[in-house]
Amino acid sequence: MDSDLDEVAAAAVRQHLAVCEPCAKVCEELAAIIDLCKSQAPNELVPPNPDALWCRINNIIESEIKPEPALPPPPEPRRRLWRFTLPQLASAVLCVALVSSLLTVIGIRNYLRPESDDVSSGAGESQSLLEKLMSKVGLADTPQKARERRLAQQQAAIEYWDRRVRERKAQWNAVMQEKFDKNLNIINESVNDYQRILQKNPDDEITGEMLDSAMDEKMQLLREFAEL
């Protein structure tokens, strides 16, 4: 149709069009369109100036959109008061990690102190230098405060189990009541002794530890007899 095909292909197409009616029809229609296009004046086929056309469209759009109030100019970015270099930043992160780790370790050690005695430790040696320092500056409990806090917890538990024992005790036989009272008295005597010593010398680590242990014994005795 446009003489784009070579002789061989064009002959093959012609042959096909001769025998295929639908294709021949399509070909005729296409030929008619091409002829029509060729017969029109060239002015009508020239597209309008694209730039001018876009300019017109743009004007129409702008005229249809309500103009928004003018925004204040964006503030200039504030000048940062501090700036860190990478090593400074790394050091800061390291410091934060170190301090938080130390605080965690101290907290855990304070919490577990009664069970985690170091065999090599003696009187007055169970609090490390760092812990002493921390307690001086108020970041950690002093041994006395930690002891008082723990004593209060133990006392609360003891009162609870003591109530339970009193509910059950009347049902025990005389021998059991007698043995229970005797052993509770032994523990109470020890507790009183240790409390007296600690009033005189609050820094006595061994006595503090023994008091803690005696309170645990008392709690355990009450709990175990409350089951009976």
Place this chain on the structure above:
Amino acid sequence: MHLPDPFIASRAVRKTTILLLTSVVFFMLFASAAYTQKRFSKTYPAGDGVRLDLLNRTGTVTVEGWNRPEINITASLEAPAAMIQPQDLSGHIVVNVVKDNAGRGDVGNVNFYIRVPYYAMVDIETRIGNLKVTSIRSALVRAHVSAEGDIELTNVMSTGVSAENVSGDIFFDGEIQPGGYYRFTSMQGTINLRIPFPSNFKLMATAPSTRSINLGYFSGGNMRAVGDGRRIVGQAGDGSADIRITNQRGTIAFIRR
């Protein structure tokens, strides 16, 4: 001398009466003994990782290691007799007299005699009464008396040993195993350890009231007293085992085995 007939007759009656009364008293005593003493006996097969957990209310508990793969539990129950319902949890024998008699205020003593394979882990506990463990070489021997009672651990070669009471004596006779841990705690009584010399352990022994800590052959060397002699800390040999002894109102002594 010839006695009158009525006198002979009265003597015969008296004799018969005495005989009758004696037999009545005998049968009554026998019946009462039979009523107050009940017995319990049961045997369980035991595998390699066998363990005995016993919680008694009151009474003596004796555990003996033997060379048989079975656990034999015998108990004599005083009136009012306790209920005993041991459980066999795949080689883990649990006897809980406290739980089995929960809510019963007055329960008589239960005296246990238990034989276990020498390699069995033993965890025994009583509220009041003596505990004895003999010839065990397993990973664990624990004896706990809630209130009053002596604890005697003889010929024990275990790697984990714990003995604890409020009042009463604690006696340990055995070998300290490398890497083992040994805890002995009492409020009042004596704590004696009979172990071979030399043995390897780290020690922390505390007797705050009496300050009586006799290390025997282990004294000197790497042992030192702290807290005005209330505590002794140190190491014997390579210190591979860990011994901690606390006797709040009693004494501590080491004896050579």
